[in-house]
Amino acid sequence: MCLKYLVYKRALCGEVSLPFGFPQNRNAIFPRSHRTVNVCACAYFNSTMAASFGVCRLPMSGSGKFIKLCHGAVPQTQRRLATSTSALPSRTEKQASTAAKGSASFQAIQEERREQAERSVLISCPAKINENKFLDELTKHGTIDKHFFYNSYGTYAVVEFSSRESIASLKESTNIPAVQHEAAVPFKSRLLALKQTGSGSHPVPNFQDQSPPSINDLIKLLSEQDSIDEQLQCLTKALELSEENISLRFLVCSLLRDIAGAYFPECIIRPFGSTVNSFGKLGCDLDMFLDLDGIYASNQKTQGSGLSMEYQVKRGASERVVTQSILSVIGECVDKFGPGCVGVQKILQARCPLVRFAHQPSGFPCDLTANNRVAMKSSELLFLYGTLDPRVRQLVFSVRCWARVHAITSSIPGAWITNFSLTVMVLFFLQQRSPAILPTLDQLMELAGPSDKCVIEGNDCTIVSDVSKITMQNNTDTLLKLLQEFFEFYGNFPFKKSSINIRKGKEEIKPETSPLYIQNPFEITLNISKNVNATQLERFVVLCRESAWLLQQGEVLNRSSNQTADSVPAWGFAALLLPSVTSGAGVKSRRKKKLEPASSRIKNLLDSLKIKGGDTAAKKGSANLRR
Structure with missing residues (x-):
């Protein structure tokens, strides 16, 4: 037996x-x-x-x-x-997960996360939830692989089951809520609400933080480190997306796919940009696109009899018109039927039509586009660069943090440098090192195999997917040296005549008169920084020079000995995040200053007269004011 x-x-x-x-x-x-x-x-x-x-x-x-x-x-x-x-400790899981993801391809990681999201539910919970009782109730429906709690307009739990059958069982025992004076839309999604009767003393679960630390807390944290290299490493850990945050993002995509699947059962909603490119910061937007390519591919079937069957379909004047129609309908469904989706805007006349909304249960601002495969390929390229050397991510996180603090970048669209442009500028700088820290895009294309071949809308988007094929050069520059020389590099870069091109890895003559020209890695006729005006570029250059100069000063480079247990003066990279850097460079802030009351302005004028000309000048000034 x-x-x-x-x-x-x-x-x-x-x-x-x-x-x-x-x-x-x-x-x-x-x-x-x-x-x-x-x-x-x-x-x-x-x-x-x-x-x-x-x-x-x-x-x-x-x-x-x-x-x-x-x-x-x-x-x-x-x-x-x-x-x-x-309930097992998560450190081993994170180490194993990080090691596994480091060797897996970009596509394999995305598919694994998407499959996990399809086995997950998002549950609104009472503020004082009994975690043990909560888990006992859910395990009646199947094995739970992992779960976590977080706060966003209330208490929520993400629960990942080991099989989809568990979710079907859970939904069978879930009720449509009875509402008074209103009518409920009977859409049965995987966004659920747990009601609890009675109360008692029980341990509160650990809540995962879904927002970045404040700038003051970040400066304090960095100032406590022992070296600038440690500061940059610490900053990356403090700002990067956690495994739980990424899981929540994929789950939101999966929940949205349940809505779109009513019209296109074989569609997939994929996250791109910061969520998947390894440079995402806590609190960043969730960019998604509706992938319909699988539907078109599955239709290319032939039969040996010489007969073939086709679906009867509606036809549009162009692919753009069809995309606008699809996003209009999906946006309407999200607005009317999507629980937790608020502030839906259909921005269909943009160069890339999109639906914008906020997902309240997760707290994510969301943008949904359609068939944006070039953007997905750009995300894969950044992910690949980020895995080649840990210094890449650490330098990108640090430069982007510095740029946001000094209003070089912004979450609001405008004439300033975007995070994507700034990231490409860091990659280009690392290609210029001797020896180079990163290969050029052309070199990544040369290493690609037949299965890596990818052409999107006439653009060659081929890059190698097997990281083991890439031979890295032996560059041992410290993060401090890289940070110093990044500021020096762009503080003296010939922006008036040269463009930035990571495909070739070298400066080229600008093909147009835009103040800043950064070639799109895959759509090579496009300038990804076309929006940047001369004023914003000048602000960036001046702040680069000021920061490079500060990093040469002893009081910034070295940790101060005048510190107490409660207060550590900002030094190193933390000192570059202080407002004094902007004022020291003579750069005007974009933030409007509050106008002081007239009495305060007069008092300041009198004080300045006292300093310049003594009491006599001050008396004359007072007499003039009285007149």
């Missing part, structure tokens, strides 16, 4: 195939009288293994079926398995 059990167990896990003549039905192996005992043993075995391996999940394709048998027979044992697995 034990031998048969072990063989059958390994077969379920996909490790072996059942031998010829071996019973294919588990009932023939486990008689009814022994089945409960064996299932209990299996549950114990699985829970023990889960505790041993932590949250490092092994690729056992058949384990889901086996766990379902355990769940059906002994729910209490299964509940303990689920709760103990999801």
Whole structure:
């Protein structure tokens, strides 16, 4: 019996195939009288293994079926398995996840996250939720792989089940709320609300922080570090998207896909930009696009009989018109039927039509476009560069933080430099090092294999996906040196005549008269910084020169000895985030100053006269004012 059990167990896990003549039905192996005992043993075995391996999940394709048998027979044992697995320390999980993602391709990581999101639900919870009771209730429907709580217009929980069947079971036991004086839209999404009756004392769950630290807290944190290199590393950890935040972003895409799927069942809503390119900061927007390419690809089928079947479809005057129509309808559905989606705007006449809205349960500002595959390829390129050397991300995070503090960049569209443009400028600088820290885009294209070939709307967007093919040069520059020389590089860059081109990795003559010309990596006829005017470029150059000069001063470079337990003077990179940097460079702030009352202005004038000319000049000034 034990031998048969072990063989059958390994077969379920996909490790072996059942031998010829071996019973294919588990009932023939486990008689009814022994089945409960064996299932209990299996549950114990699985829970023990889960505790041993932590949250490092092994690729056992058949384990889901086996766990379902355990769940059906002994729910209490299964509940303990689920709760103990999801409650294990997260450090091992994060290390294993980071190591795995470092070697996986961009597409593989996105598909894994998307699949996890489809097995997840978002639940609005009472403010004082009993976590143990909450998990006990949910594990009635299946095994929970992981969960976390956060605050955004209330308390929310993200729960990832091990199978989609668990979500179907949960939705079957969920009710449409009864509302008074209003009517509920009966759209059954995976955004749920948990109601709790009664109260009592119980431990409050740990809440994941979904917002970045304030600039004052960040300056204080950086000032406590021992070197500028440590400051830049610390800043990256403080600002980067957490695993939980990325999971929530993919879940929002999945929830939105449930709405769009009513019209296009095979569509996918994919995040792009900061969410996936490894340079995302806590609090950044969620950019998504409606991917319909899979539908078109699946239609290209031929039959040996010479006959083929086609769908009857509506036709539009152009692809842009069709895109506008699709986004208009999806936007209307999000507005009318999407729970938690507020402030929906359909901006269909933009160069890239989009639907903009806020997703209140997550707190994310969202932009939805359609078939924006070039932007997705740009995200993949940045992700690839970010994985090649840790200094890349650390320098990008630091420069972008510095730029935001001094109003070089902004979340509001305008004539200033965008985060994407600034990131490309950092990449270009790192290509200029000797030896180069990053390869050029042309070099990444040369290393690409046949499966990497990608042409989008006539643009060659091919890049290598296998990172192991890329040979990195031995550059040992410190982050301090890179930061100093970044400011010096762009403080003296010939912007009037030269353009920035990471495809070639060298300066080129500007093809147009825009103050700042940065060639789009894939759509090579476009300037991604065309919006930047001469004033904003000059602000950037002056602040670069001021920051380069400050990093040469001893009082900035070295940590001050005049510090107490409660106060550490800002030094190093933290000193570059102070408002005095802007005023020291003689750069006007974009922020409007408050106009002082007339009495205060007169008092300041009198004080200045006293300083310049003594008491006599002050008296003359007072007499003039009285007249």
